[in-house]
Amino acid sequence: MISEKAKNISPSITMEIAGKVAEMIKNGEKIVNLTIGEPDFFTPAYAKLSGIAAITNNITKYDVASGNMDLKKAICEKLKEENGLSYDVSQIVVSNGAKQAITNAAFAVLNPDDEVLIPTPCWVSYPEIVKLTGAKPVMVKTRKENSFKLTIDDVKPYINQKTKMVILTNPNNPTGAVFTKDELSTLCEFFTENNITIMSDEIYESINFDFDFVSVASLSQKIYDNTILINGFSKSASMTGWRLGYSATSKELAKAIESIQSHLTAHPSTISQQAGIAAIRQCKNDVKIMRQTYKERRDYIAEFFKKWGKLDIIYPQGAFYVFIDISPLKDKLKGQYLSLDFCNGILSKENVALVPGQGFFEDNFVRLSYASSMETIKEGLERIKKYTESL
Structure with a gap:
């Protein structure tokens, strides 16, 4: 069965x-519980109030599969202001958390027997998502002396004609490591030159301490064209239970992602999406x-x-x-x-x-x-x- x-x-x-x-x-x-992978803060007040208002104002009906237009506009504003990235709403798909955004994108890109490079240590769900698509996760061991940040030397031996994608996590779970701009540029230029799609999981972007965060897609136009950017609201706005994430990529791929999502879950909760708009525009402090x-x-x-x-x-x-x-x-x-x-x-x-x-x-x-x-x-x-x- x-x-x-x-x-x-x-x-x-x-x-x-x-x-x-x-x-x-x-x-x-x-128990002194130090396992928890979610913020210990409550969702900011403006986001909660917007969610409540959505219920009160009956914003509880179906919406388009790729997400609410106002939220997608807010995401485009955020990407422009904070990351220097120009995306159109047609390039954004809002999903039920970043995990679904990753899964949607994997199904939209990967074919059976494709190989996906996953640097380790890594989040436990990456290889399982890849396996569900029929593709093969290729675990790439990184080194402690580099704070477990992937290098070209680490990854070169694993690349072959079947290599289709690499998953980068920045900042990293579980290590807390963050790539510098130079480190990212070197890596992503290499992947782009070798026609390896970059999935950049940037869910921890806002929790970055020592230098400015650099989004992969901001490095160059070629890298932008080769990148699937993944982000969401769980970590930045402490909205784990609201289940709200998104992908930003080419219009063609976004359309494929939307099509997949339309048959799996359709759009995320309309209530959560209203809270997401407030999280972007009113909760920066x-x-x-x-x-x-x-x-x-x-x-x-x-x-x-x-x-x-x-x-x-x-x-x-x-x-x-x-x-x-x-x-x-x-x-x-x-x-x-x-x-x-x-x-x-x-x-x-x-x-x-x-x-x-x-x-x-x-x-x-x-x-x-x-x-x-x-x-x-x-x-x-x-x-x-x-x-x-x-x-």
């Missing part, structure tokens, strides 16, 4: 930890406050690990994650997966929940999310230190 395609989807190794956390909470245990708060947390965590000196981290320049190197503990943890062993151990001994790096294809690390209060972060760090030093 179950299709081979469905059977081919890999279960997430992180679900084991999630299940244990849920069970412990159910049993009344207090909220975004700044969130970013500054994340930066303060990042700075505290980085200083903690620097002073402690026992474990290294990838210094995060964006997103709200810290990737902690636990490879020095290999001789002390004997499980099949180092990161899963560490996460199981610290959960059972110290009630701290972290995400094993194995779930991101990098077993020597664990991911800590600082989308939590400073009090929770401080408590979690002290317990990480206690557990590590007890081994």
